Amino acid sequence: xKPAVNMAxxxxxxxxxxxxxxxxxxGAAGVSEATRERVRAVADELAYVVSPEASRLSRGSTGRVGxxxxxxxxxxxxxxxxxxxxxxxxxxxxxxxxxxxxPEDRRRFFDRxxxxxxxxxxxxxxxxxxxxxxxxxxxxxxxxxxxxxxSEQHPWVAVDDAAAAGAAVEHxxxxxxxxxxMIRTVEPDGGDWQADRQRLAGYRSALQRAGLEEDRDxxxxxxxxxxxxxxxxxxxxTLPHPPTGVFAYSDEVAIGALRxxxxxxxxxxxxxxxxxxxxxxxxxxxxxTTVAQEPVVIGRCAAALALRTLGLPxxxxxxxxxxDGQRLGTRLVVRGTTAPPxxxxxxxxxPRSPAAAEVLRAPRS
Amino acid sequence: xKPAVNMAxxxxxxxxxxxxxxxxxxGAAGVSEATRERVRAVADELAYVVSPEASRLSRGSTGRVGxxxxxxxxxxxxxxxxxxxxxxxxxxxxxxxxxxxxPEDRRRFFDRxxxxxxxxxxxxxxxxxxxxxxxxxxxxxxxxxxxxxxSEQHPWVAVDDAAAAGAAVEHxxxxxxxxxxMIRTVEPDGGDWQADRQRLAGYRSALQRAGLEEDRDxxxxxxxxxxxxxxxxxxxxTLPHPPTGVFAYSDEVAIGALRxxxxxxxxxxxxxxxxxxxxxxxxxxxxxTTVAQEPVVIGRCAAALALRTLGLPxxxxxxxxxxDGQRLGTRLVVRGTTAPPxxxxxxxxxPRSPAAAEVLRAPRS
Numbered sequence: 001x002k003p004a005v006n007m008a009x010x011x012x013x014x015x016x017x018x019x020x021x022x023x024x025x026x027g028a029a030g031v032s033e034a035t036r037e038r039v040r041a042v043a044d045e046l047a048y049v050v051s052p053e054a055s056r057l058s059r060g061s062t063g064r065v066g067x068x069x070x071x072x073x074x075x076x077x078x079x080x081x082x083x084x085x086x087x088x089x090x091x092x093x094x095x096x097x098x099x100x101x102x103p104e105d106r107r108r109f110f111d112r113x114x115x116x117x118x119x120x121x122x123x124x125x126x127x128x129x130x131x132x133x134x135x136x137x138x139x140x141x142x143x144x145x146x147x148x149x150x151s152e153q154h155p156w157v158a159v160d161d162a163a164a165a166g167a168a169v170e171h172x173x174x175x176x177x178x179x180x181x182m183i184r185t186v187e188p189d190g191g192d193w194q195a196d197r198q199r200l201a202g203y204r205s206a207l208q209r210a211g212l213e214e215d216r217d218x219x220x221x222x223x224x225x226x227x228x229x230x231x232x233x234x235x236x237x238t239l240p241h242p243p244t245g246v247f248a249y250s251d252e253v254a255i256g257a258l259r260x261x262x263x264x265x266x267x268x269x270x271x272x273x274x275x276x277x278x279x280x281x282x283x284x285x286x287x288x289t290t291v292a293q294e295p296v297v298i299g300r301c302a303a304a305l306a307l308r309t310l311g312l313p314x315x316x317x318x319x320x321x322x323x324d325g326q327r328l329g330t331r332l333v334v335r336g337t338t339a340p341p342x343x344x345x346x347x348x349x350x351p352r353s354p355a356a357a358e359v360l361r362a363p364r365s
Numbered sequence: 366x367k368p369a370v371n372m373a374x375x376x377x378x379x380x381x382x383x384x385x386x387x388x389x390x391x392g393a394a395g396v397s398e399a400t401r402e403r404v405r406a407v408a409d410e411l412a413y414v415v416s417p418e419a420s421r422l423s424r425g426s427t428g429r430v431g432x433x434x435x436x437x438x439x440x441x442x443x444x445x446x447x448x449x450x451x452x453x454x455x456x457x458x459x460x461x462x463x464x465x466x467x468p469e470d471r472r473r474f475f476d477r478x479x480x481x482x483x484x485x486x487x488x489x490x491x492x493x494x495x496x497x498x499x500x501x502x503x504x505x506x507x508x509x510x511x512x513x514x515x516s517e518q519h520p521w522v523a524v525d526d527a528a529a530a531g532a533a534v535e536h537x538x539x540x541x542x543x544x545x546x547m548i549r550t551v552e553p554d555g556g557d558w559q560a561d562r563q564r565l566a567g568y569r570s571a572l573q574r575a576g577l578e579e580d581r582d583x584x585x586x587x588x589x590x591x592x593x594x595x596x597x598x599x600x601x602x603t604l605p606h607p608p609t610g611v612f613a614y615s616d617e618v619a620i621g622a623l624r625x626x627x628x629x630x631x632x633x634x635x636x637x638x639x640x641x642x643x644x645x646x647x648x649x650x651x652x653x654t655t656v657a658q659e660p661v662v663i664g665r666c667a668a669a670l671a672l673r674t675l676g677l678p679x680x681x682x683x684x685x686x687x688x689d690g691q692r693l694g695t696r697l698v699v700r701g702t703t704a705p706p707x708x709x710x711x712x713x714x715x716p717r718s719p720a721a722a723e724v725l726r727a728p729r730s
Contacts, residue, residue, distance in 0.1 A: 012382055064461075072447050074662075078438040085464045086439070095482060096429075099450045118459060226650050259650055284622055284645055285591050296438075313457045 014042040023024070036132070065306050066096040066119035066142075070106070070127050074252075075280050076295045080125050080147055083299025087315060091307055093120075100127070103187065110136045121306040123147050126158075128191030143309040147302035148326055149194040154266055155309060157301040157326040159194045164291045164330040165202025168247045168275040171289070171332055173210050176340045177245035177273060180207065183232040183257060185224040196249060201245055204347045217241055222253075228302065229256025237264055244272060244341035251276035251283045258286060258337070269339035279333055287336035301326055379407040382597060391433050406626040421712035430671050431461040431507075435471070437493050439617075441660045445490050445512055448664025452680060458485075462622055465492070468552065475501045488512050489588055491523075493556030508674040512667035513660070515690055522666040522691040524559045529656045530567025531543040533612045533640040536654070538575050539706045541600040542610035542638060545572065546583040548597040548622060550590075550614045561614060564642065568612055583608055587618075594621025602629055608638060609706035616641035616648045623651060623702070634704035644698055652701035652724055658693070666691055 011021045016035060021140055024039035031039075036121055041256050054292045065088055069077045085095045095211055096119055101111045108131045119142055124147030137144050138153075148155035166181075172180050182203045207214055220235050222228035237260070248254035249314070254276030269276060276283060279292030304318035305326075314321070332346055376386045381400060389396045389404035396404075405408030430453055434442045450460045460486055465471045475498045480487055484507055502509050503518075511521035530547075537545050541570070547568045550561055565584070572579055585600050587593035594613055601607055602625070613619035619641030626633050633639060639646060644657030669683035670691075 017377055027688055067462075072450070073440060073443040075438060075440075078443045082460065082466070085462055086466075089463070089479060092479070096461045097432075097446065097450055097462045098454070099447055101451075113452065114457070114459070160498075226646065255647075255650055281591065282620075285620055292457070293500050359702070 010039065011042050013045075016040045025208075040228070045333070048270065058311075062119050063116060064094045064096050064119045064296040065303075066098055066115045066122040068098045068100060068109070068115070068127060069125045070100055072182045076250075077125055078149075078297035080299040080302070083146070083296035083305045084123060084301075087300050087303030089317065091303075091312060092271060092317065093307075093312075097262075103191065106133070106191070110194060112151070113140055116140055120310050121145060123151075123302045125302075126195060128187040128193040130191050140303075143306065145164045145302050145309065145365060146306045147298050150327075152313070153326070155305040155323045157298055157305060157321065157328065158194075159293045159298070159328045159330050161198035162202035162205065164277050164284070165199040165247065166334045168291050169203050169206035171334070172245035172273060173206065173212075173340060175245070175273065175338060178212060178278065179215070179218065179241065179243045180245040180247060181213075181218040181243035182218065182219040182230055183236075183246065183253055184219060184358050185228060185250045185253060186221055187224070197250060199263065212278065217347075222308075223292075224249070224253065225250050226256030229253035229258075230260045231256075233257035233260035234264075235265065241340075242272075245275060246272060246274045247340075248274065248276045249279035251288060254285055254288055254290070255282055256336075257278075258288070269321065269337050270342055273338040273341070275338060277330075283333070284333070289335045289338040290333050292331045292333050298329060299326070375404065375408050378410075378429060384641045394571045403445060403461065406409035407561075426485050427483060427488045427677075428457070429459045429461050429484045430553075430668075431463055431480045431487040432490060433463045433465060433466075433474070433480070433487060436491045436539070437462070437464045438473050441513075441615075441643065442490055443669070444660035445664040448661035448666075450490060450511070450664075451667045451684065452668030453671070455680065456668075456677060458677075463487075464549060464646055468556065471476065471483055471498070471556070476507055480507075481499035481505055483674050486510060488667045488671060489514075491560060493552040493558040495556050496662070498556070508671065510667050510670045510674065512663050515692075520638070520670040520688045522663055522670060522686065522693065523559075524663070524693045524695050526563035527570065529642050529658065530564035530612065531658050532695065532697045533642065534568050534571035535575075536640060536699070536703060537610035537612065537638060539639065540610070540703060543577060543607075543706075544580070544583065544608040545577075545610040545612060546585065546601050546608035548601075548613040548618055549586040550593060551586055551588065551620060564614060569665075589614070589618065591617050591621030591624070593713075594618035594623075595625045598622035599629075602631065607700050609636075611639045611701075613639065613641045616643040616645035616653060619653055619655070619702075620647055621653055622644075633702050635707055638703040640703060640704070642695075648698070649658065649699070654700045654703040657696045657698050662693060 013018060014021065016039060019033060020031060021039050024036045062080055065245055067081055067084055069081060071077050072081065073215065088095050098109065098115055100106045105343050121143035123145045144154040147152050148156050150156045171312060182200065184200055187193055204214060217239055220232040222232045237245065246257060247256055254274055257274060258268065261272055266272050274288065276288055276290040279290050283290045300318060301321045304314045304321040307314045307325060376382060379386065381404060386404050387492060390400045407724050423623045432446055432449055432558050434446060436442050436444065455458050460560060463474065463480055465474045475674065486508035487505060489502065509519040511519050515521045515523050545564065549565055552558055569579060582604055585597040587597045601611065611622060613622055619639055622639060623633065626637055641653055641655040648655045665683060666686045669679045669686040670688060672679045673688055687726055
């Protein structure tokens with residue numbers, strides 16, 4: 001490792017203030033040629049390299065943007081971070097990662113605000129927060145950008161979650177389904193999860209527009225993830241009058257539901273059609289119909305919002321991003337898990353050879 | 366946003382050096398009580414909050430660790446980053462993310478070394494690098510930690526990839542398989558991918574120990590990912606004498622192979638057994654036999670190595686991590702994709718109803 005010499009060392013040795021060192025080495029005006037030469041000589045002697053850090057600090061900025069994500073190991077969040085990082089790096093800004101997994105970790109983050117004074121802006125990615133936590137973000141004293149959720153207080157970029165849910169449900173309606181379930185997801189501590197709330201609203205509006213009444217039995221709420229999806233599907237299959245179409249909060253939830261359907265030997269899409277949201281890489285592999293969103297683009301747009309808020313140049317291809325709220329579109333991708341409903345009698349395929357590892361969970365109809 | 370006041374402003378106003386400000390506000394010795402009070406009064410007047418940043422800079426450290434990952438959107442890398450971040454945050458260090466996706470991006474990173482002077486240490490996660498790029502890391506002038514790959518130059522933590530491959534192949538051997546293929550993966554620019562090289566070595570040793578000769582047709586190399594896995598499996602199925610067991614580089618590769626097997630109506634595990642590496646969340650959902658590793662633990666151990674290298678306290682539960690190289694174990698998880706081989710005649714299940722979306726790719730046997 002090279003010895004660390006900082007601007008203060010140069011200032012002390014040259015007998016000038018640190019801001020004079022900064023201006024002298026940075027070529028700024030207001031420094032005599034004699035002083036400039038003396039500072040340069042000392043800097044050379046100490047093998048001082050101008051640190052982007054120190055020069056930024058003297059301007060009062062850190063050159064860094066923070067990102068606050070609840071689950072970096074999930075495709076959606078990691079993709080947002082990838083898009084964000086790519087644009088920021090091109091703009092020579094660094095990305096500080098704050099990963100707050102679960103309510104306890106989140107509470108600790110908001111208590112201690114470790115990002116304080118370390119970043120110029122903080123991008124908050126689809127984080128379920130309480131109202132109090134949301135207010136607390138302003139105590140950071142930096143620009144806040146909301147990615148993956150709209151915001152009344154801050155610049156934001158998000159897909160239209162209600163429209164995404166609408167597209168999924170309308171696809172099922174167009175195929176002829178009338179008993180359409182939704183698998184919702186929640187965070188255990190009850191923080192507001194905007195995407196879930198808005199997807200529920202989109203599901204309800206689509207049913208209403210079709211003149212269908214909502215059956216409360218058909219809306220099942222489980223913790224996020226494939227296991228949650230599997231449990232929700234098990235529950236739906238035990239209903240006296242199960243759904244023929246299921247809209248799952250996201251692809252990972254839908255893939256869990258698919259496992260339950262396979263184990264119960266319920267044919268997909270013959271007996272039950274299934275739609276997710278995301279176009280997760282696994283959706284293609286499991287032949288899952290879904291409503292695609294592009295989290296990498298959400299990350300890129302969030303970077304544009306951060307750059308603009310900080311008064312820095314925004315790349316040409318991102319100059320269209322609206323500071324007062326950028327909605328991104330979604331796109332229905334029809335694959336093999338959706339088809340018209342069959343007559344009720346044909347719901348179950350006959351069990352094949354009894355597989356020891358699989359439990360037969362047939363609906364009690 | 367609050368106005369940014371930095372230590373230099375306080376120094377100028379109080380007529381002292383920046384290091385005096387630092388010592389006065391930090392409570393260090395060597396500052397008279399009068400000076401301390403004057404500095405405090407100025408700091409109060411300017412509403413200056415001690416910045417961990419500035420106080421670290423004056424000690425010549427940044428308080429940050431960088432992480433260099435090739436694919437943050439993949440479960441493995443994101444999980445390493447999650448483990449790393451959790452330990453660093455407990456130690457009040459921040460994590461700077463450098464995402465270098467693909468050879469071009471990687472070349473640019475090594476040309477420009479954006480992490481220079483911005484971090485105290487850099488954790489490099491299983492990055493395929495050329496020898497030249499590996500040397501270039503030392504130009505960063507900071508501690509380098511290798512995570513997910515062993516290193517001769519730097520502290521490292523990695524699983525035993527050869528042993529992981531050995532466990533997978535020995536499982537197939539124990540079931541009675543003799544024609545065992547391996548699906549390898551490469552990076553397009555030919556950077557050295559240690560895990561792939563070592564898993565190949567483990568595959569070969571296991572065959573040798575069993576007294577089997579390697580059939581070069583059975584080792585197929587494809588770009589990483591499910592699509593690569595699918596293509597590799599297609600190729601293996603067209604062999605005059607296809608394998609009955611397949612060891613795939615990783616679960617995501619294996620899941621692609623599984624898709625090809627399903628589309629070709631080849632029964633799994635009846636006709637072909639399949640093993641991956643990782644225990645990716647999707648392995649459980651697809652009932653895939655695999656050799657589990659824990660990337661979150663790799664990340665936590667890498668954080669311990671960084672802390673120790675920087676002379677900072679290491680959390681109790683990580684004090685066992687060896688600085689000269691920490692090997693982590695792996696664990697065979699047997700699920701539904703492996704079973705004893707059947708007689709050759711029973712290889713193919715009869716095609717069911719011809720599915721329009723699926724192409725029947727039967728091996729020409």
